[in-house]
Amino acid sequence: MFLLKFVWLAICTNIKLSFALRGAFFITLGVTIIKQLLFLLAWSFFFGRYKVVQGWTFEHMILGYGIVCFAMGFIEAFFYGIKDLPNLIETGHLDTFLLQPKSIILNVALSKGDISALGEVAAGVLLITYSGYFKSDLLIVVLLMVITTFCMFALLLYLSCIAFFMRNASDFIKELNLNAIIVATQPNAAYSGAFKIFTFTILPVAFLSYFPVEYFRTGLWYYLLITLVGTGVFFGVAYGLFKCGLKRYESGNMIFTRQ
């Protein structure tokens, strides 16, 4: 109960902070939607020429992109702090969070929010609606949006944990985050061989877009189950890695106030 109240209050504070600059917020919202539409415009010409990529049509691509867009937007809007974790580890600023009687991961994640990322959420919802699956499978789509948001959180936590084991890794992790999103938002069905295995294991972005889209493409429950179980396992791995890394963490001995 305490945890839920904490999450709610942290989110409310972030929303208030973002709405302080209302004009900039609405401009950002509009620009984000235009940005996503431009991205898809370029892809539409690709699909216009080649029609199908290993069974995936443009609609499947839109669905996959919409799901990732929603998950990314949601995390950036309310849990942006998780992207800042490598920096906190590197500078020793994690101390502040370790001293508080709250869940460390959640506290770090909620320490920052970027409500302008709601534009990504809106774009994600628009794209999923455009793909037509909201009408036919509303409940499953909503369930998958929730699962993939958890998966995105796990992915960012997993990549951020590299900072515990590697010095000066924040730039490298930023690039890795970008890599992961790029790999997740292309037509995943085209991946084959070792690269496909890589997206199932070391960089498990397949749970973000490949399996959800495959479920809608084939209608096989097997893919939905893999998405659910895979995300759960991945979350566990990311959490384990964080706990393991925390044991290696060296305090910065810094005394400062969090603003």
Add this chain to the structure above:
Amino acid sequence: MAKISNKYWASIDIAIRHQLAQRGQLVGRFFLYLVIVYLFHQVFNSVQAPASRLWYLAITEWIILSAPPLAFQLAEDINSGQIAYFMLRPMHFLSLRLMECIGAFTVRFILLGVSCVGLGIYLTGYFPTDILTWLIGICFGILSVLLYNAILILIGLCAFWLRDIKTLIYLNLTATLCFGGLIVPLSFYSPLVKTISFCTPYPWILWWPAEFMTGGHVNVFLALMSWGIWMVLLWGLIIFLYRKGIQSFVIEGG
């Protein structure tokens, strides 16, 4: 005169050393390039696209990933008030940042250029044109990054009025992808979108050098003229906005 050029050379030199010292970032960028090109190799293979498509993408990605995040740097200087301290130095703020950017770009451009050639030959088994065409193409690539930097400076200067320019940067990236033909050449586009694209500076950043280096038909005179016009327009706007920005700039604290 010699002193002036010396201080700018020194800025480039420092930026090159600084970029070489940031190994994590360089390795990350190299992996990013590797992953993107390999990923599209698989996508293009699955639709039986000609090998020249992969070369085109490898070149466009090479150019775009070589550009350092100049806009973020400028925005940080403006938002943090650091720009005020640069005013006291005997160097023009924008020139200094541009020189630093050129230094970082040099390292990235060489690293990714070698990766482009190696990866392209490994994945496609051939080299798209002759060496001379490539050398000229590389010069066009360098010119195109200068144009891209002008856009980034313009976006960075917007931080005088908008505190957060992140969205503008991402919009610029997507516009580069869409109107510059990052993934597919502009010849794939519908006539309307193609016309719109050619009215923007983006084809002269990506499409022009990549199409030239893969042996496609490019009107070099028209391309150079368009590049020149956009450079004059953008730099005129940059100087105007910079002056306006400095006049309206208010530093908080010390």
